[in-house]
Amino acid sequence: DIQMTQSPSSLSASVGDRVTITCRASQGIRNDLGWYQQKPGKAPKRLIYAASSLQSGVPSRFSGSGSGTEFTLTISSLQPEDFATYYCLQHNSYPFTFGGGTKVEIK
Amino acid sequence: EVQLLESGGGLVQPGGSLRLSCAASGFTFSSYAMDWVRQAPGKGLEWVSGISDTGDTTHYADSVKGRFTISRDNSKNTVHLQMNSLRAEDTAVYYCAKGERLPGTPSLIDYWGQGTLVTVSS
Numbered sequence: 001d002i003q004m005t006q007s008p009s010s011l012s013a014s015v016g017d018r019v020t021i022t023c024r025a026s027q028g029i030r031n032d033l034g035w036y037q038q039k040p041g042k043a044p045k046r047l048i049y050a051a052s053s054l055q056s057g058v059p060s061r062f063s064g065s066g067s068g069t070e071f072t073l074t075i076s077s078l079q080p081e082d083f084a085t086y087y088c089l090q091h092n093s094y095p096f097t098f099g100g101g102t103k104v105e106i107k
Numbered sequence: 108e109v110q111l112l113e114s115g116g117g118l119v120q121p122g123g124s125l126r127l128s129c130a131a132s133g134f135t136f137s138s139y140a141m142d143w144v145r146q147a148p149g150k151g152l153e154w155v156s157g158i159s160d161t162g163d164t165t166h167y168a169d170s171v172k173g174r175f176t177i178s179r180d181n182s183k184n185t186v187h188l189q190m191n192s193l194r195a196e197d198t199a200v201y202y203c204a205k206g207e208r209l210p211g212t213p214s215l216i217d218y219w220g221q222g223t224l225v226t227v228s229s
Binding site for chain 2 (some may be wrong): 001030032034036038042043044045046049050055087089091092093094095096097098099100101
């Protein structure tokens with residue numbers, strides 16, 4: 001099974017900060033990766049697919065990059081509504097696996 | 108608008124069974140793979156199971172293999188998760204999710220239901 005290691009597990013940041021979250025795969029997964037945002041008590045929402053393609057309707061301050069084993073999600077200028085938990089998901093091979101999550105909190 | 112509505116959650120004793128259902132609307136159900144994902148209280152997301160658009164291919168996480176069975180009824184736009192031999196560690200919110208077909212790769216989840224809570228406790 002492919003393991004997804006996500007870091008950091010949590011971070012504190014201020015509105016306007018640039019934030020970067022990383023996911024590392026235990027083996028190459030091409031660009032078969034998505035990023036999701038989850039707010040408390042809500043279902044996750046997809047932000048990025050194919051590692052770097054922005055989901056329709058998602059603000060352009062979100063971007064994804066990477067291929068193979070290392071991937072990043074960047075929020076260029078953190079907004080109040082971005083405080084949430086973020087997860088990566090590999091869909092290269094079954095069983096699919098999520099990263100452990102990154103909780104973005106207000107500094 | 109894509110809608111996924113889960114049902115069937117509740118309290119069950121260890122060793123018991125439960126069947127979750129997900130009613131889908133707003134898209135051509137028979138053309139898309141479907142998944143179940145769970146989230147234990149205060150924990151991260153765990154992919155549980157997936158089924159192909161025709162229902163002829165299924166996949167499971169190691170943690171549920173042999174105990175859970177995913178199925179679908181394309182005539183009723185529903186997907187089910189039969190959960191047997193339930194354990195305390197199966198306690199979670201279970202989400203139904205739709206897969207988006209992407210070129211040359213298994214489908215990636217694009218839409219989620221709101222989830223149904225399963226509690227395994229005596």
